[in-house]
Structure formats: C-alpha cells, structure tokens
Amino acid sequence: MEFYFLGTGAGMPSKQRNVSSIALMHPKMTWLFDCGEATQHQILHSPIKPRKVSTIFITHLHGDHIFGLPGFISTRAALEGTTRLTIYGPKGLQEWLDATLRVTGTYLRYPLDVIEVEAGKTYEHEGFTITVDALEHRFLAYGYRIEGRQETGMLLVDRLKEHGIPSGPLYKQIKQNESFEFEGVLYESADFLGSPKPGVKLAVLGDTTPCEASIRLAQGVDVLVHEATFADTETEHAGRFGHSTARQAAGIAKQAEAKKLLLTHVSARYVEQEDHLEREAREVFPESYLMVDHQSVQVKA
Ligand SMILES: [Zn+2]
Ligand SMILES: [Zn+2]
Numbered sequence: 001m002e003f004y005f006l007g008t009g010a011g012m013p014s015k016q017r018n019v020s021s022i023a024l025m026h027p028k029m030t031w032l033f034d035c036g037e038a039t040q041h042q043i044l045h046s047p048i049k050p051r052k053v054s055t056i057f058i059t060h061l062h063g064d065h066i067f068g069l070p071g072f073i074s075t076r077a078a079l080e081g082t083t084r085l086t087i088y089g090p091k092g093l094q095e096w097l098d099a100t101l102r103v104t105g106t107y108l109r110y111p112l113d114v115i116e117v118e119a120g121k122t123y124e125h126e127g128f129t130i131t132v133d134a135l136e137h138r139f140l141a142y143g144y145r146i147e148g149r150q151e152t153g154m155l156l157v158d159r160l161k162e163h164g165i166p167s168g169p170l171y172k173q174i175k176q177n178e179s180f181e182f183e184g185v186l187y188e189s190a191d192f193l194g195s196p197k198p199g200v201k202l203a204v205l206g207d208t209t210p211c212e213a214s215i216r217l218a219q220g221v222d223v224l225v226h227e228a229t230f231a232d233t234e235t236e237h238a239g240r241f242g243h244s245t246a247r248q249a250a251g252i253a254k255q256a257e258a259k260k261l262l263l264t265h266v267s268a269r270y271v272e273q274e275d276h277l278e279r280e281a282r283e284v285f286p287e288s289y290l291m292v293d294h295q296s297v298q299v300k301a
Contacts (some may be wrong), residue, residue, distance in 0.1 A: 001026050001200065003225065005264060005291045006042040007034075010065050010198040010207075010229045010243070017293055018042050018078035022204065022225060022264065024146075024299075029054040029126060032072075033144070033204045033225075039068035040075050046294060055125065058089030059206025060097070060141035063124045070100045077108045082207040086113045088123070088130070090140050102180075117142060128199075133217050135208035138242035145217040148199030156192050163187075165261055200300055203258070207265065209239055210248045218256035223299055226252060227265035228290070234267075234282050246277040250285035261288040262297060 002025050009017030019036030023046070030053045032039070043050060043120065053076065058066055066089075073085065085108075087093065094114040101108070115123070119134035119142070131145040152175050160171070165182050173180050174189045181187070203218040204225040219226045228246035230238040238245050244252075246263055253261035263281060266274060281288035289297070 002296045003223065003262065003299060004046060004048065004296045005053045005262075005293060006032075006039055006046065006048075008264045008266060008293050008295075009037050009064075010227070010265045010267045012268060013038065014271050016271055017266060017268070018111070019067075020265060021051075021068065023048050025278075025296075032056045034059055034065040034206075035068040035072050037067040037071075040141050042293065043072075043249070050079050051083070052074040053081075054083065054085065056087045056089075057130075057144050057204070058087065058093060058195040059143065059204070060137065060139060061092055062134075062139060062207065064176070065206070066093075066096075069097070070106070071140050071291040072111065073097075073108060074106050077110060078173070079278045080101045082110050084111045084113065086115060088117050088125075088132075088144075089144060129154045129210045131217065135206055135213055136211040136242060137207045137209070139207075141208060143208070143217045144204050145221070146204070147300055148201075150199050151197040153194035153196045156194060159272055160192050167193075202299065203256075207243060207282060209242055209244055214241055214252045214258045215279075216254060221256065221258045223262060223297070224253050224256065224258040225262045225264060228263035228277055228281065229265055229267050230278055231270065243250075246281040246288070246290070249286050250281035250283075252287045253288065256284075258289065259296075261285055263288060263290045266290070 004023040006021040007018035009019055020034040021039040024031040070081050074115050074233050117132045121132055123130045129147045132142050135141045135143050191254045201221040202223050203221045207227050226249035228249045229243035230245045235245050278290040
C-alpha cells in the first residue's frame with residue numbers, strides 16, 4: 001500500500017503545491033482523501049486510474065478540499081468507470097453534489113453512494129474499519145482512522161511435520177479454523193501458527209488545531225497524515241484560524257505514539273523556503289516528513 005500526495009497546499013494552489021488531495025493506493029483499489037480543485041489534473045501526472053478509485057473520504061466542505069469533486073466524478077464516468085463509487089463526508093455533501101450534478105446536467109453511468117458521517121461512529125468498508133471523529137477547525141471537519149484486519153500467522157510447517165501432519169487441504173483448514181482433527185486427534189490450530197500479523201493502522205486528519213480527537217484517532221498508528229499550515233512564527237495565527245503549525249502536528253504524533261508523521265496542507269507563503277517546517281516538527285517528533293506534490297510513501301500492508 002502507499003500514500004500518494006496529489007495536492008499538499010493550503011487554501012489556494014501555488015505553482016508548487018495544488019490544493020488538498022491524497023490517494024491511498026492498494027493493489028485492489030484506490031481511495032482518495034479530499035478532492036480539491038484540479039485533483040483530476042494532478043491525477044493525469046500520477047499512476048492513479050480514476051476508474052480504480054472506489055472511495056473518497058471528504059474531511060470537510062471547505063472549497064480547497066471539495067471543489068475538484070464534480071469534475072473528478074464526471075471524468076471517472078467518461079473514462080469507463082462503471083463500478084460503484086462511495087463518498088464519505090460531512091452533512092451537506094449529498095445536497096451539494098445533487099444540486100451540482102442536476103444543474104449541470106451531469107449523468108453518471110455508475111452507482112454513487114454518499115454516506116454522511118457522524119463523529120464517534122465506525123464504518124466497515126472494503127475490509128477496513130473506519131473511525132470518524134470531529135476535529136477543531138471553526139467549521140465542521142472530520143478525521144478518519146483506518147484499521148486493517150489482523151491477519152492469521154504463518155503456518156509452522158516444521159512443527160506440523162514433527163506431528164506427521166501432511167501438507168494438503170488440511171493446511172488451509174488450520175489457517176481458517178480454531179481447531180482441526182487428524183487421524184482421530186483434535187489439535188488447536190494456534191499451536192501450529194506463528195504470531196498473528198497486526199493490521200495496518202492509519203489516520204488522515206482534516207484541517208484542525210491540536211485537539212484531543214486528533215490524539216484519539218492517531219493513537220498508535222503506523223502513519224499519521226496531519227496538516228501543517230504554518231511555521232512556529234505563526235502559532236497564534238494558526239490557533240485563531242483553526243489550523244496547526246508543523247511543530248504542533250509533531251506534538252500530536254508524539255502524544256499519540258504514532259510511528260511516522262506526514263505533513264501536508266502547507267501555506268503558500270512558504271513557497272521555496274519551507275525547510276524549516278520539517279525541522280521544527282523534527283525537534284518534537286524525529287519521524288516527521290514534509291510532503292510535496294507527487295510524493296509517494298510506502299505503508300506496510
Ligand atoms: Zn484546507
Ligand atoms: Zn478548512
């Protein structure tokens with residue numbers, strides 16, 4: 001799996017950074033988090049195939065996070081996307097999309113599901129558990145925690161052989177069931193399996209000042225994606241406008257004991273002089289990385 005950053009700028013686009021959108025690419029499907037204006041143009045310069053996008057998570061309804069949505073979903077139809085598209089997002093999303101599609105006479109040839117989320121709820125989606133919570137942004141904004149399922153451990157073939165248990169269909173049964181029978185003896189499957197592999201844990205948060213919900217969503221994650229709109233010098237300004245500095249994002253990653261922090265949503269005021277954002281974050285949380293457009297980051301599947 002990998003994160004692919006399509007747009008890493010805050011508020012408005014610059015030549016270096018487009019507005020918000022991040023893809024999570026999985027061998028079977030691609031998810032998008034937010035879809036700012038011109039996301040579909042960014043996709044043209046990426047390995048992402050619009051028809052493979054199965055799900056879009058919208059963190060909040062500010063224009064820099066959603067103005068690319070109508071264009072993307074109609075292009076997806078034109079590019080032979082025929083499979084279902086599910087969009088998760090705040091209340092109001094359905095109304096806005098319905099009106100936009102209606103007045104522009106846009107017809108989608110695939111089923112479109114809009115799920116308006118609520119804080120504190122969890123959703124089962126495509127083999128993952130999604131937890132939603134409300135952040136603090138002076139506007140309703142959500143963060144998403146994504147958890148993969150724990151996988152059964154590897155078969156301990158040497159131990160099976162010691163017990164004279166031959167390979168074949170029985171091995172599959174051992175992985176699927178708690179116990180199994182061989183030559184009249186009942187065995188516990190766990191005795192022949194290595195330790196289970198924990199599922200991947202990720203958090204992608206929308207615009208926010210530092211808050212408790214962010215820490216909860218990011219608790220123990222492999223990767224936290226957090227906004228870093230401003231540098232230390234603008235800390236007060238960040239708080240006033242419901243945003244975070246890179247250092248504050250790092251504070252959240254540290255408190256949540258995340259393993260890695262990816263910083264995005266950077267103000268256009270730092271164009272070509274933004275190295276200090278990553279430096280400031282690393283003073284608090286060394287595993288901090290400032291993303292740029294078209295950067296990809298591997299995530300353990
Ligand atoms: Zn924003
Ligand atoms: Zn916003």
